[in-house]
Amino acid sequence: xxxxxxxxxxxxxxxxxxxxxxxxxxxxxxxxxxxxxxxxxxxxxxxxxxxxxxxxxxxxxxxxxxxxxxxxxxxxxxxxxxxxxxxxxxxxxxxxxxxxxxxxxxxxxxxxxxxxxxxxxxxxxxxxxxxxxxxxxxxxxxxxxxxxxxxxxxxxxxxxxxxxxxxxxxxxxxxxxxxxxxxxxxxxxxxxxxxxxxxxxxxxxxxxxxxxxxxxxxxxxxxxxxxxxxxxxxxxxxxxxxxxxxxxxxxxxxxxxxxxxxxxxxxxxxxxxxxxxxxxxxxxxxxxxxxxxxxxxxxxxxxxxxxxxxxxxxxxxxxxxxxxxxxxxxxxxxxxxxxxxxxxxxxxxxxxxxxxxxxxxxxxxxxxxxxxxxxxxxxxxxxxxxxxxxxxxxxxxxxxxxxxxxxxxxxxxxxxxxxxxxxxxxxxxxxxxxxxxxxxxxxxxxxxxxxxxxx
Amino acid sequence: xxxxxxxxxxxxxxxxxxxxxxxxxxxxxxxxxxxxxxxxxxxxxxxxxxxxxxxxxxxxxxxxxxxxxxxxxxxxxxxxxxxxxxxxxxxxxxxxxxxxxxxxxxxxxxxxxxxxxxxxxxxxxxxxxxxxxxxxxxxxxxxxxxxxxxxxxxxxxxxx
Numbered sequence: 001x002x003x004x005x006x007x008x009x010x011x012x013x014x015x016x017x018x019x020x021x022x023x024x025x026x027x028x029x030x031x032x033x034x035x036x037x038x039x040x041x042x043x044x045x046x047x048x049x050x051x052x053x054x055x056x057x058x059x060x061x062x063x064x065x066x067x068x069x070x071x072x073x074x075x076x077x078x079x080x081x082x083x084x085x086x087x088x089x090x091x092x093x094x095x096x097x098x099x100x101x102x103x104x105x106x107x108x109x110x111x112x113x114x115x116x117x118x119x120x121x122x123x124x125x126x127x128x129x130x131x132x133x134x135x136x137x138x139x140x141x142x143x144x145x146x147x148x149x150x151x152x153x154x155x156x157x158x159x160x161x162x163x164x165x166x167x168x169x170x171x172x173x174x175x176x177x178x179x180x181x182x183x184x185x186x187x188x189x190x191x192x193x194x195x196x197x198x199x200x201x202x203x204x205x206x207x208x209x210x211x212x213x214x215x216x217x218x219x220x221x222x223x224x225x226x227x228x229x230x231x232x233x234x235x236x237x238x239x240x241x242x243x244x245x246x247x248x249x250x251x252x253x254x255x256x257x258x259x260x261x262x263x264x265x266x267x268x269x270x271x272x273x274x275x276x277x278x279x280x281x282x283x284x285x286x287x288x289x290x291x292x293x294x295x296x297x298x299x300x301x302x303x304x305x306x307x308x309x310x311x312x313x314x315x316x317x318x319x320x321x322x323x324x325x326x327x328x329x330x331x332x333x334x335x336x337x338x339x340x341x342x343x344x345x346x347x348x349x350x351x352x353x354x355x356x357x358x359x360x361x362x363x364x365x366x367x368x369x370x371x372x373x374x375x376x377x378x379x380x381x382x383x384x385x386x387x388x389x390x391x392x393x394x395x396x397x398x399x400x401x402x403x404x405x406x407x408x409x410x411x412x413x414x415x416x417x418x419x420x421x422x423x424x425x426x427x428x429x430x431x432x433x434x435x436x437x438x439x440x441x442x443x444x445x446x447x448x449x450x451x452x453x454x455x
Numbered sequence: 456x457x458x459x460x461x462x463x464x465x466x467x468x469x470x471x472x473x474x475x476x477x478x479x480x481x482x483x484x485x486x487x488x489x490x491x492x493x494x495x496x497x498x499x500x501x502x503x504x505x506x507x508x509x510x511x512x513x514x515x516x517x518x519x520x521x522x523x524x525x526x527x528x529x530x531x532x533x534x535x536x537x538x539x540x541x542x543x544x545x546x547x548x549x550x551x552x553x554x555x556x557x558x559x560x561x562x563x564x565x566x567x568x569x570x571x572x573x574x575x576x577x578x579x580x581x582x583x584x585x586x587x588x589x590x591x592x593x594x595x596x597x598x599x600x601x602x603x604x605x606x607x608x609x610x611x612x613x614x615x
Binding site: 024025027028029031032033036037038040041043193207209211257258259260261291 | 475485486490491492493494495496497498499501502504531532534535536541544545546548549552554555556557558559560561564590591592593
């Protein structure tokens with residue numbers, strides 16, 4: 001590996017002496033000896049096991065819930081429904097003022113996706129909890145469901161989430177997040193070619209080897225210690241505090257060791273209900289997703305649809321780009337309004353285009369709520385953009401890498417969302433990639449610089 | 456529920472427990488005896504995180520009933536290092552950066568140990584085959600394969 005220190009010479013003068021030197025990971029000795037303490041390695045005497053009764057329907061009204069048989073099941077200690085949860089309607093990002101609260105900890109009057117939590121059963125053994133959960137009787141009135149984003153946006157589509165009132169997230173900019181830069185229609189009118197393509201992706205499950213869960217210990221001082229594999233410790237602490245209407249000083253979260261997360265453990269799902277169970281029973285509580293729950297219940301990466309329309313000149317310049325992005329949030333927001341918004345900022349890609357128009361929608365459907373996963377809001381967009389770049393290069397008969405050199409953003413260029421480009425280093429990365437991949441480009445591209453004056 | 460006695464050797468020490476009939480070895484090890492080095496990733500025999508060695512053979516402890524282990528000799532990753540000195544496989548995993556989240560690591564080391572016990576000089580294909588029942592989701596397979604090959608070389612040099 002060659003370090004191109006000249007590019008950043010004016011912003012960093014350090015020697016980077018750690019780069020290229022192996023350094024032992026501090027957590028590895030624990031991993032290889034089996035001593036690393038994952039949350040489920042905590043076992044306390046008298047610990048109860050929590051199992052969830054889940055909706056078998058994609059969309060249904062709950063007429064009634066009968067827990068009497070479950071409560072009589074041997075080994076059952078407590079059965080929880082919506083009325084037991086102090087602040088049952090929440091949304092994770094309310095902490096950064098992204099509302100409204102739109103999701104129930106335990107379903108209240110309605111379920112909006114297949115697998116939604118309805119009743120929590122706490123019992124002496126996992127088996128007793130599972131058996132008792134099967135005895136909970138829920139009377140459902142099945143409602144029409146919508147699974148396709150474009151169908152959900154049509155007038156007359158079934159309303160997924162009443163807390164929003166419409167099947168999209170209402171940004172301060174309206175029905176979608178918008179970026180407007182230059183005059184995109186004029187750009188298309190003056191282009192040699194216009195290419196419009198549509199790209200789609202399915203939800204993707206993170207499938208960590210360690211499933212989502214937590215173990216809660218009620219302490220003698222009226223506090224609760226929660227051992228968890230959350231990836232978002234303070235989101236979890238603060239949301240739990242809101243949901244349980246309990247000051248944060250009563251909550252002690254112990255985490256940091258995650259058996260694979262990849263973004264799949266940033267939601268606040270298992271901790272509040274497990275802590276509530278510990279509070280109401282005075283006993284330690286374990287709530288661990290089964291493998292089936294991990295695959296079917298935990299949030300996947302959102303399904304996305306991306307429509308890209310580009311105007312390109314024969315000389316390789318992209319003169320206009322219009323993108324419409326759809327993010328399938330499923331039934332609840334979780335992190336998706338943020339993901340769709342990120343897409344809006346990102347969609348021009350690392351290219352300087354004078355005329356840009358972007359709309360990104362966060363859409364509600366009766367699918368499993370989606371959330372974070374490795375670069376969510378951006379990853380699928382990059383797949384679409386770079387496939388589109390290859391198609392554009394082919395359209396005008398240009399080498400795909402040279403085509404990217406022509407359009408690459410360089411320091412000082414204004415991005416569509418009005419942030420000036422700085423520290424881009426894209427040209428330098430592509431030069432290195434050209435060498436490493438043995439994909440030669442014309443000499444003029446190998447002498448280009450992200451500094452437009454060539455400094 | 457009726458309890459059944461279970462007695463076996465774990466990493467050289469005698470262990471005896473009363474368990475519910477039908478209790479898995481994974482459950483007995485983790486929740487009764489307190490050896491949490493085998494992990495429960497799927498509880499259905501597909502991920503390999505619960506792998507242990509029973510009488511020299513690789514076994515999935517989540518699919519093994521504890522009561523079938525009477526009189527057996529059970530080895531787990533927590534029993535591999537002696538007097539604080541890492542086993543060559545543990546050393547190799549450490550040096551080769553073959554761990555990321557660490558959840559699959561104890562199972563991987565068990566599978567690798569059984570391979571090297573039976574096949575001291577494995578080919579790369581042998582290693583891939585031996586680890587094929589162990590899932591790593593941090594995509595660390597390549598360093599894990601390299602770690603096993605490195606440990607095998609260290610063993611053979613030590614033996615020579």
